[in-house]
Amino acid sequence: MDEVLTHEHDVVVIGAGGAGLRAAIEASAAGVSVAMICKSMLGKAHTVMAEGGAAAALANKDHRDSWQTHFRDTMKGGKYLGDWRMAQIHAQQSPDRIRELEQWGAVFDRTPKGLTSQRNFGGHTYPRLAHIGDATGLELIRTLQQKGVHMGMDVFMEFTVRRLFKTDGRISGCFAYDRNDGTLHVFKAKTVVLATGGITRCWEVCSGSWEYTGEGHAIAYWAGAKMGDMEFVQFHPTGMIWPPSVKGILVTEGVRGEGGVLRNSEGDRFMFDYVPEMYADEFADTEEEALAWVDEVISGQLATKRRPPELLTRDVVAKAINSERGAGRASEHGGAYLDISWRDEDEVRKKLPGMYHQFKELAAVDITKQPMEVGPTAHYVMGGVKVDPYTQETSVPGLYAAGEVATGLHGANRLGGNSLSDLIVFGRIAGEQAAEASKQMGYFAGIDQAEIDEVVTETLAPLSREGGENPAKVVSDLREMMQDKAGIIRTRDLLLESLSDLDKLERRANITSPGGGRTYNPGWHQALELSAMIDVSRMCALAALRREESRGAHTRDDFPETDHSHWGKVNSVISMGDDGSMDIAYSSYPEIAEELKSLLDADDLHEGGVLMDEVTFRVFRGEPDADGEPFGQMIDYTVTLDEGMVVLDVIHRIQAEQAPDLSCRWNCKAGKCGSCSAEVNGKPKLMCMTRMEDVLEETPDGEPVLVKPMQAFPLTKDLVTDASWAYDMDRRITPISGPEESDWEFRQEEADRLQEFRSCIECMLCVNTCHVLREHQMFDDFAGPRFFVRLAGLEMHPLDTESRIPEIKDDFGIGYCNITKCCTEVCPAGINITDNAIIPLKERVVTEFYDPLVMLTRKFRSD
Numbered sequence: 001m002d003e004v005l006t007h008e009h010d011v012v013v014i015g016a017g018g019a020g021l022r023a024a025i026e027a028s029a030a031g032v033s034v035a036m037i038c039k040s041m042l043g044k045a046h047t048v049m050a051e052g053g054a055a056a057a058l059a060n061k062d063h064r065d066s067w068q069t070h071f072r073d074t075m076k077g078g079k080y081l082g083d084w085r086m087a088q089i090h091a092q093q094s095p096d097r098i099r100e101l102e103q104w105g106a107v108f109d110r111t112p113k114g115l116t117s118q119r120n121f122g123g124h125t126y127p128r129l130a131h132i133g134d135a136t137g138l139e140l141i142r143t144l145q146q147k148g149v150h151m152g153m154d155v156f157m158e159f160t161v162r163r164l165f166k167t168d169g170r171i172s173g174c175f176a177y178d179r180n181d182g183t184l185h186v187f188k189a190k191t192v193v194l195a196t197g198g199i200t201r202c203w204e205v206c207s208g209s210w211e212y213t214g215e216g217h218a219i220a221y222w223a224g225a226k227m228g229d230m231e232f233v234q235f236h237p238t239g240m241i242w243p244p245s246v247k248g249i250l251v252t253e254g255v256r257g258e259g260g261v262l263r264n265s266e267g268d269r270f271m272f273d274y275v276p277e278m279y280a281d282e283f284a285d286t287e288e289e290a291l292a293w294v295d296e297v298i299s300g301q302l303a304t305k306r307r308p309p310e311l312l313t314r315d316v317v318a319k320a321i322n323s324e325r326g327a328g329r330a331s332e333h334g335g336a337y338l339d340i341s342w343r344d345e346d347e348v349r350k351k352l353p354g355m356y357h358q359f360k361e362l363a364a365v366d367i368t369k370q371p372m373e374v375g376p377t378a379h380y381v382m383g384g385v386k387v388d389p390y391t392q393e394t395s396v397p398g399l400y401a402a403g404e405v406a407t408g409l410h411g412a413n414r415l416g417g418n419s420l421s422d423l424i425v426f427g428r429i430a431g432e433q434a435a436e437a438s439k440q441m442g443y444f445a446g447i448d449q450a451e452i453d454e455v456v457t458e459t460l461a462p463l464s465r466e467g468g469e470n471p472a473k474v475v476s477d478l479r480e481m482m483q484d485k486a487g488i489i490r491t492r493d494l495l496l497e498s499l500s501d502l503d504k505l506e507r508r509a510n511i512t513s514p515g516g517g518r519t520y521n522p523g524w525h526q527a528l529e530l531s532a533m534i535d536v537s538r539m540c541a542l543a544a545l546r547r548e549e550s551r552g553a554h555t556r557d558d559f560p561e562t563d564h565s566h567w568g569k570v571n572s573v574i575s576m577g578d579d580g581s582m583d584i585a586y587s588s589y590p591e592i593a594e595e596l597k598s599l600l601d602a603d604d605l606h607e608g609g610v611l612m613d614e615v616t617f618r619v620f621r622g623e624p625d626a627d628g629e630p631f632g633q634m635i636d637y638t639v640t641l642d643e644g645m646v647v648l649d650v651i652h653r654i655q656a657e658q659a660p661d662l663s664c665r666w667n668c669k670a671g672k673c674g675s676c677s678a679e680v681n682g683k684p685k686l687m688c689m690t691r692m693e694d695v696l697e698e699t700p701d702g703e704p705v706l707v708k709p710m711q712a713f714p715l716t717k718d719l720v721t722d723a724s725w726a727y728d729m730d731r732r733i734t735p736i737s738g739p740e741e742s743d744w745e746f747r748q749e750e751a752d753r754l755q756e757f758r759s760c761i762e763c764m765l766c767v768n769t770c771h772v773l774r775e776h777q778m779f780d781d782f783a784g785p786r787f788f789v790r791l792a793g794l795e796m797h798p799l800d801t802e803s804r805i806p807e808i809k810d811d812f813g814i815g816y817c818n819i820t821k822c823c824t825e826v827c828p829a830g831i832n833i834t835d836n837a838i839i840p841l842k843e844r845v846v847t848e849f850y851d852p853l854v855m856l857t858r859k860f861r862s863d
Contacts, residue, residue: 002456004184009035009154010438012174012189013431014161014216017045018137018420019403020195021144022427023434027193028151030435035187036148037156037176039196039211041665042727043145043762044673046197046209047423050137051252051354053119053129054424055417056094060115062302065126067091072599074418076278077123077313078382078411079552079562080600081229081571084592085389086409086426094421097428098130105736105797106143107758108132110748112300117748120257120297121416123313125282127297129417132755134252134354138672139758140420146790149731157724158665159185161215162528163455164192164223164399167445171223171398175455179525180716182518184456186447190438193430194220194385194394194401199536200233203378204483207239207250209667216405218532220385221539225394227574228407230383230536231543234414234553235488237317239377242333243644246362248377249670251338251355253416255372256310258351259294260340262321263371264329270336271309274320283309298343315413315553318376322488325375335375341368353759357830358670361689362646376488380419382410382553383543386573392430398437402430412552460518462527468513471527472656478505478533486541491558495545499538506534516661519623520717523660535582542584543572614640615696617650618704619662623717630715635659636704641692647707648676648687651719663718671828674763678719679708684765684826712767712774723764725779729787734807738799746798756836757793759829762786766823766833772816783812785823785833792837795844809845814838 011027013020016038024036038045059065070091075082098116102108108130109117118127132139149155156176163175165186173188196216200208221227238251256262264270269290275283283306284290290308297303310317321336331337340348345368349356352367359365359372384407385394392400403423410418462471485498509530514523549563550556562568570586577583592600617639622632637654651664666676669688676687681699687707699705713721766785767773773784783791791808794800808814821834831837 002184002460004186004452004456006186006188007035008188008444009033010190011035011193011431011434012037012187013193013195014174015039015045015195015197015403015405016042016155017047017195017197017403018140018144018423019427019430020045020193021141021148022424023193023195023402023431024153025144025148025151026428026431027435028153030432032435032438034153035156035189036153037159037161037187039158039160040209040667041157041675041723042155043141044667044675045141046211046668047141047420048138048673048761049207049209049250049668049670050140050420051134051250052121052254052257053131053136053417054094054098054140054420055121055124055128055415056098056130056421057091057128058095058098058116058118058130059126060111061118061127064302065128067095068599069125070094070128071596073124074409074415075411075600077415078413080411080568081551082411083389083408083589084596085589088596089389090409090418090422090425093425097421097424101140101143101424103738104143104147105794105800106139107751107754107797108139110746110751112748114745114747119254120307120311121253122256122311122317123415124417129257131254132751132758133350134254134352135672135759136420138761140424142758146730146735149727150735155727156185160525160528161219162459163451164219165447165451166223166396167447169397170445171396172445172447174219175452177459180520180720182521184459186452188444188447190441190444191398191400191434193434194399194405195403195427195430196405198381198404199540200378200381202479202482202533202537202540203487204479205239205248205376206378207236207248208378209669209673211667213529213533214536215529215532216401217384217536217539220394220396220399220401220405221535221574221576223396223399224576225396225399226386227539228383228386228571229412229543230381230539230574231547231572232382232412232553233378233540234314234380234382235318235376236379237314237321237376238338238374239379240363240373241335241375242363242373244642245645245649249358249362250377250379251372251374252352253314255338255340255352255355256308258340258348259298259343260310260338261308262310262317263337263339264324265331266329270324270329271312271317271320274316274323275309275312276316279312283307283312313413314416318488319555321375331373333373335373337371338374339371341370354672361671361691363644378487380404380414382412382414383407383540390429391433392426393433400430400434402426412554459528462512462514462524463518465511465513468511469508470656470660471509471512471514471523471530472660474505474508474512474530475526475533476656478530478537481505482537486537486544489555489557490544491556492545495541498541499545502534502538502541509534514660520663520720521661522655522663526660538582539574542582543574546584547572614638615650615692616704617654618706619651619654619719620708621662621718622715624715628714634706645692646688647680647685647690647692647695650692651687651707663716663720665720672761674761677710677763677765677768679710679768681706684710684768686763686765686828689828710764710768712770713764726762726764726767726786729783732811733787733790733794734802734804736794736797736800737802750798753796754793756831757789757796760786760789760831761829763828765826765828769822769826771820771822778813778816781813782816783814785838787812788814788817788841789831789833789837792841795841805844805848808841809849814841814845817842
């Protein structure tokens with residue numbers, strides 16, 4: 001049997017998005033030992049893709065807002081199928097969690113009075129979403145990451161958990177493998193927190209990162225946890241739909257919150273025709289009234305008019321776009337037109353910088369002048385592991401869950417912005433409760449060796465199989481099937497077919513042959529992910545088949561009405577039977593408290609792309625030799641291009657068609673996480689943001705496109721490098737320190753000055769091109785451009801009181817930089833690293849240590 005490494009921690013947190021990081025921070029603060037296991041690199045989780053904001057009733061933009069109104073909006077948006085206890089906790093605690101983020105250094109946009117700014121979003125009565133432009137998820141993750149690295153937790157990056165262990169009916173640990181080198185690991189734990197996110201990679205068109213294959217849902221189910229509401233999968237109404245390579249990438253609801261309008265191919269604002277009766281009193285029924293509301297909001301007034309129908313809940317807008325398509329009024333490529341170009345150009349760029357950049361780079365569309373084409377994309381699963389609302393403990397003792405992997409808060413449909421605040425509210429509770437429970441356990445329970453041997457055998461089995469399918473083909477067929485038969489519109493016949501298809505896919509999955517070895521082998525990883533993808537897809541299809549009504553994100557074409565008398569009172573519960581079968585039952589939450597019931601509405605309670613030429617990619621394939629030096633060769637792959645492809649699409653096509661074990665790190669595919677850095681034709685690039693038409697323009701005729709890993713970092717395998725130095729450097733930087741206040745007041749101008757630095761996605765392209773690090777390998781003595789950006793942001797932060805100039809000079813070696821500006825040239829976020837970060841820091845060092853007047857003043861003071 002292969003060697004299995006064993007670790008012991010009081011609390012193991014699985015997942016490092018917003019919920020996982022917040023849970024790990026809280027557990028670490030309680031003084032227990034914590035391991036955080038993340039499927040990707042730390043700071044690259046799906047949360048970075050969240051754009052619009054975090055919902056919290058701060059009432060900074062409209063004093064009429066309150067937790068009670070937030071509670072009402074959440075329950076109403078979820079079609080009254082959510083757990084009212086979780087909705088209450090969430091609404092009450094969200095404001096404190098947002099203020100806490102600011103205490104830890106988060107920078108949100110500001111109101112004229114210097115308070116956290118908030119924007120309008122679908123289903124929210126008042127402007128409620130704290131935001132920084134349209135990159136709020138990135139800000140949340142960076143803040144939690146930079147807090148977490150100083151908390152003493154052990155972080156295991158690029159590990160995938162495949163099994164939870166129980167001893168005497170209680171959780172006792174988990175099994176994981178290292179995606180980098182294939183080593184096998186057992187984590188003994190007194191408690192475990194699941195924070196693994198969602199399942200939307202099971203659909204062909206989705207906004208989720210590659211991580212969203214449902215392992216968290218699956219391992220909880222396999223361990224005996226009860227699963228709830230798995231029929232409710234939200235299709236966000238606005239994902240990119242053209243070119244084909246970007247189909248599904250999210251277009252933030254913030255566009256509509258800033259006044260964006262939806263039109264069909266005939267130019268009509270069709271959303272006026274789709275306002276449900278339950279919302280009729282709250283939404284405008286004429287374009288004049290809708291425009292008047294936007295004018296009020298833009299001018300900073302309290303809104304007195306009814307809201308535009310584009311701000312209806314996501315389920316309503318998604319189904320409206322789908323209906324327009326069915327009626328033959330779709331946009332050119334089968335969606336709808338989202339238009340913000342009527343707003344002032346500078347305001348659009350300021351409020352929606354990410355969207356401007358995303359459409360400009362990926363679709364060659366200037367959103368200040370042209371409408372965007374959008375359509376529904378699988379975005380979020382409301383279903384998940386059932387938890388206690390007050391502790392987040394599941395039906396398995398010692399197992400906790402928070403974030404998208406848990407169910408209860410959102411009911412049949414999630415409101416935009418509630419996800420980010422959900423993560424930090426319930427992540428904190430889960431971490432706190434898991435730590436407290438671990439303290440009651442005096443020992444680590446033993447784990448049955450037979451169980452360990454079994455999961456080791458299962459994990460390694462695909463590598464020894466020969467003659468089977470490429471797992472990428474099975475994954476592709478599964479996603480296409482779920483899109484067609486369990487997507488936004490469902491019927492009994494389609495759902496029955498999907499369940500039959502899943503049985504066939506399971507048989508195919510069991511004999512896939514990925515080839516290659518254990519070192520960063522994506523084919524092997526996909527082969528292992530299939531069991532989870534199939535089971536969570538089966539849960540969704542089964543629950544959708546049984547719910548014979550249409551409610552929220554679940555639409556049955558054969559049962560189009562909403563049934564309040566029966567289905568409005570019950571939630572589906574899926575569990576594993578004694579014989580391994582998937583069983584489904586129904587339960588109801590406790591009756592809502594009378595004082596909360598009065599807050600609710602009484603009435604509501606009763607096409608393919610155009611083919612282009614073939615291209616040859618010459619890709620580095622190799623691993624480190626015995627001395628740790630890169631050893632390998634350049635291999636040619638000939639690939640057919642589709643219109644609109646980026647370099648990462650080509651790498652994925654090579655994996656799917658020719659080399660399933662080609663190693664490549666990626667996550668969001670939207671330029672927000674910075675995972676897919678490489679050298680393309682000798683230039684440091686984000687592969688997901690490098691369009692093939694641009695690459696081909698600069699590639700000499702007849703020559704291949706060269707793709708190599710970043711050269712500044714040690715090689716892991718193929719295009720994957722070891723960037724762990726960055727996390728060590730992050731820990732060396734003294735964290736933000738400031739006054740302990742409840743409200744953080746500073747001016748929008750101060751937030752604007754910081755926004756450039758806070759937009760860093762940690763792609764490390766600047767580090768890769770810096771000759772001090774790349775050529776001279778001065779990683780111990782020189783912080784490098786990325787971290788000078790971080791230090792400059794801290795130096796300028798209006799709440800930070802720490803003196804950092806001495807460490808910038810002595811510990812981080814800013815003097816070694818000789819201002820070549822190569823770092824600025826390669827930054828995909830457009831940060832002027834040299835002029836706005838490094839040079840000002842150099843000037844401060846010179847002033848502090850070499851200015852004669854300052855030196856003389858210091859001497860007098862010391863005397």
